[in-house]
Amino acid sequence: MSRAKAAGAQRPKRFLALVQSTMSTETKTEEDLREEIANFLRRNFPQIQMHGGSAAIRDLDMESGEVTVMLGGACSGCGISPMTIQAIKSRMTQEIPEIDTVHADTGMGGGGHGSNRGGDMSPSFPGETTDDAGGDDSPAAPF
Amino acid sequence: MAEFDPEKFEDKYVHYLQELETAYKRAFETMNDAYDSELVHAIDQQILNESEPFYEGDGRFRVELPENPAGRVQGVLVDEEKLQTTLDRYVEEIRAELRRVFDIAES
Helix, strand or coil: CHHHHHHHHHHHHHHHHHHHHHHHHHCCCHHHHHHHHHHHHHHHCHHHHHCCEEEEEEEEECCCCEEEEEEEECCCCCCCHHHHHHHHHHHHHHHCCCCCEEEEECCCCCCCCCCCCHHHCCCCCCCCCCCCCCCCCCCCCCC | CCCCCHHHHCCHHHHCHHHHHHHHHHHHHHHHHHCCHHHHHHHHHHCHHHCEEEEEECCEEEEECCCCHHHHCCCCCCCHHHHHHHHHHHHHHHHHHHHHHCCCCCC
16 A cells, blocks of 8 residues: 555655656757756767867847857867857757757958957856866867 | 767767867967967957868868858958968868877877
8 A cells, every 4th residue: 555655655755856847858948958058068078168168159040940149258269169150050950859050150251360259159157056066077178 | 188989070069079179269269370360269259160171081171161151251351362371271271180180090
C-alpha cells in the first residue's frame, strides 16, 4: 500500500516535468534562445574572452532561424577569428536546432586595419548566467 | 602537440579548433610581419573568414577559399596582382602551419 502510494506520488511529478519540458521547447521565447546562444558561445568558445575579445548577438530572427554574432575587441584582426567564426557557424547550426543560419563577423567587412570598431558592441554574452561558468574542461588558449 | 587523426579532422571544428586557430594565428603573424599589414588584415577578415581547411592525405592540406576572393576585399587600395600574390603566399603559410601544428611532413 505504502509502495503504491509512493509510486503514485512520483507519477504526477514526472508527468509535470515532461509537460514542462515539452512546453519549454514549444514556447521558447527570443530571450530564451538568446540566452541559449550566449551560453553555447561561452561554453564552447571560451577562447574568445580569454583573448580579450567579445561575442555579442546582434540580430536574431526567430522565424527564419538566422542569427548574427559579432566578434569584437581583440577578435578584430587577430588572425584567430576566421577559424573561430567557421567553428561557430558549423557547430551552432548543429547544436541549436532553432538556428539554421549563422552570420558572424568582426565588424570589419568594409574596413581594414584601422577600423577597430569593437567599442560600439554590446557587452559580451548578454543574459549571461553562471550555471556552468568555469565548469568545463575547456581547452587552454593556444597562445 | 595534438596527434593528428585524419578521420577526426572531418569534424575539425569540434576536435581540432584550437590547432586550427593556432595555425591561422601563426600564419597571420608571419604575413603581418612581411607584407602590407592592411592587406593582410583585409585578407584575414574578408576572405579567410569563409575559408575551410581540408586534409588531402600524404601530409597535404588544402585551404578552400570562397568564390571570387579578390572581389571580397574592400577598404584597401591594392592591385589585383599584388592581392593574388599575397593571398597565395598566405594560403601557403597556413598550409605549412597546419603541417607544423600537427607535426606531419608532406610526402
